[in-house]
Amino acid sequence: MSATEVRAAITQAHHEEWARVLAALASRFGDLDIAEEAAAEAFTTAVRRWAADGEPPNPGAWLTTTATRKAIDRIRRENKRAAKQTEAQMLYEHDDPPEPPDEGSIDDERLRLIFICCHPALSIETRVALTLRMVGGLTVTEIAHAFLVQETAMGQRITRAKAKIKMARVPFRVPAAEDLPGRVSAVLAVLYLVFNDGYLATGPNTGPVRHELTTEAIRLTRLVRALMPDDGEVAGLLALMLLIESRRNARVSASGELVPLDEQERAAWDMALIAEGHQLVRERLASGVAPGRYQILAAINAVHTSARRGRETDWSQVVALYDQLVRIDLSPIVVLNRAIAIAELDGPEVALATIDRLEDRLADYHAFHASRADLLRRLGRARESRAAYDKAIELAGNTAETTYLTRRRDELT
Amino acid sequence: MQYLFSVIHDSNELATPSEMAAIDAFNDRLVADGHWVFAGGLGGPDTATVIDNRGEQAVFTDGPFLESKEYLAGFWVIEAPDLDVALKLATEGSTHCNRKIEVRPFLGA
Numbered sequence: 001m002s003a004t005e006v007r008a009a010i011t012q013a014h015h016e017e018w019a020r021v022l023a024a025l026a027s028r029f030g031d032l033d034i035a036e037e038a039a040a041e042a043f044t045t046a047v048r049r050w051a052a053d054g055e056p057p058n059p060g061a062w063l064t065t066t067a068t069r070k071a072i073d074r075i076r077r078e079n080k081r082a083a084k085q086t087e088a089q090m091l092y093e094h095d096d097p098p099e100p101p102d103e104g105s106i107d108d109e110r111l112r113l114i115f116i117c118c119h120p121a122l123s124i125e126t127r128v129a130l131t132l133r134m135v136g137g138l139t140v141t142e143i144a145h146a147f148l149v150q151e152t153a154m155g156q157r158i159t160r161a162k163a164k165i166k167m168a169r170v171p172f173r174v175p176a177a178e179d180l181p182g183r184v185s186a187v188l189a190v191l192y193l194v195f196n197d198g199y200l201a202t203g204p205n206t207g208p209v210r211h212e213l214t215t216e217a218i219r220l221t222r223l224v225r226a227l228m229p230d231d232g233e234v235a236g237l238l239a240l241m242l243l244i245e246s247r248r249n250a251r252v253s254a255s256g257e258l259v260p261l262d263e264q265e266r267a268a269w270d271m272a273l274i275a276e277g278h279q280l281v282r283e284r285l286a287s288g289v290a291p292g293r294y295q296i297l298a299a300i301n302a303v304h305t306s307a308r309r310g311r312e313t314d315w316s317q318v319v320a321l322y323d324q325l326v327r328i329d330l331s332p333i334v335v336l337n338r339a340i341a342i343a344e345l346d347g348p349e350v351a352l353a354t355i356d357r358l359e360d361r362l363a364d365y366h367a368f369h370a371s372r373a374d375l376l377r378r379l380g381r382a383r384e385s386r387a388a389y390d391k392a393i394e395l396a397g398n399t400a401e402t403t404y405l406t407r408r409r410d411e412l413t
Numbered sequence: 414m415q416y417l418f419s420v421i422h423d424s425n426e427l428a429t430p431s432e433m434a435a436i437d438a439f440n441d442r443l444v445a446d447g448h449w450v451f452a453g454g455l456g457g458p459d460t461a462t463v464i465d466n467r468g469e470q471a472v473f474t475d476g477p478f479l480e481s482k483e484y485l486a487g488f489w490v491i492e493a494p495d496l497d498v499a500l501k502l503a504t505e506g507s508t509h510c511n512r513k514i515e516v517r518p519f520l521g522a
Contacts, residue, residue, distance in 0.1 A: 119496075120500075121496060121500060167518050167520070168416075168496045168499075168516075168517075168518040169414050169494075169495045169496050169518060170495065170496045170497070171494075171495035171496065171497050175497070179497075
């Protein structure tokens with residue numbers, strides 16, 4: 001195999017097999033640290049061996065076997081050092097009787113790995129880092145870079161998490177049916193956070209969108225969907241991400257400025273992603289089950305991506321969906337977004353009255369000021385609009401957004 | 414596997430009779446389900462004495478080792494197979510005793 005072919009084969013295997021290899025080892029040895037190190041070593045070995053012997057017929061099985069040997073080697077080494085530590089202790093998971101798989105969920109090792117990484121006993125930042133490392137296979141360097149954190153700090157965060165999981169004995173299993181909805185929503189929150197950190201990247205020296213994060217979030221959500229095909233909110237989150245991602249090429253102009261939805265070049269939207277997103281939304285509608293938050297957000301995005309032109313958007317449908325969302329999500333941001341839709345239906349004055357009532361709770365949120373600025377501009381109240389733009393620019397961290405808001409402010413007369 | 418549940422409190426008020434009754438009921442359940450190891454309520458931080466005998470002479474200090482608004486008011490030592498079970502018990506315990514609970518694993522099983 002040529003070096004290029006080997007690299008391509010390893011990259012593909014890494015994408016497809018990392019989580020499976022790591023999950024298999026974590027399940028067998030009950031130790032994330034051992035699993036992570038052995039999986040990484042197996043991939044390093046693959047680079048050397050595949051170049052000499054060619055890619056094995058079943059790369060996943062080859063990697064799991066190699067990683068398992070590496071893990072056993074390490075355990076033997078450590079047992080020699082600490083004779084008291086018995087292998088049985090490392091394998092405590094196997095002392096427990098096997099849990100019967102829950103109805104409606106697939107007891108896949110990767111799913112158990114995801115639940116452990118998104119465990120509620122870990123901070124949200126830790127859950128994100130651990131999920132990207134253990135399930136996504138990103139390196140500590142990549143994760144640190146993505147979240148603008150020092151590499152040593154990110155390394156410590158992950159090391160501490162692994163130690164806590166081991167010492168406090170966070171179980172490696174799919175949660176019981178009664179706990180499943182809450183635990184699934186914790187997983188989805190992590191995936192959505194990764195997506196949003198890519199989609200709304202902040203920082204003065206950061207590109208406006210970090211595609212590596214949006215792409216990774218979608219890949220992981222596809223995995224969760226494959227593992228839990230019957231969960232409506234999983235489908236909803238995937239649809240939501242696909243429909244947002246579909247607009248990625250139209251959302252930032254060549255000069256690096258944010259392009260609002262109604263001004264976007266629709267021909268630049270990714271029709272394949274839109275079709276897939278719409279299909280998922282239709283599936284959920286057909287299920288007849290009351291939709292959760294992600295499904296409603298996906299449906300709103302489906303309305304937007306169904307319109308051939310911005311002015312053909314079915315705003316009454318959008319408002320109706322926000323009405324539904326307000327009933328299950330009390331966040332003032334939902335009220336704000338509903339008001340923006342109301343502006344298209346009932347005019348800026350009605351919307352502004354609603355938005356002004358949110359000031360107490362959203363005074364530090366740039367989108368609150370940006371929305372006010374836009375409505376005030378449409379109402380011809382230039383002086384107040386300028387002040388609102390100033391505030392929005394001050395608070396916005398995304399470079400494309402700042403550029404857009406600055407131009408809008410400077411165009412006020 | 415054993416876990417320490419530290420009961421965190423921030424006022425001098427003792428548990429009310431209804432809280433005490435709820436704690437008793439919870440304790441009975443811990444015993445019945447095989448989770449019970451030990452538990453107890455503690456006197457307030459004002460009753461604490463800190464002893465430091467690392468030097469030549471033991472030094473006694475009146476009061477807790479750490480002055481803070483929140484303090485350890487009591488504890489459970491419970492037996493649970495894993496953290497999920499422990500957290501579930503702590504969640505119930507927090508309701509029953511009407512206080513915050515910190516969960517920590519004991520070293521070495």
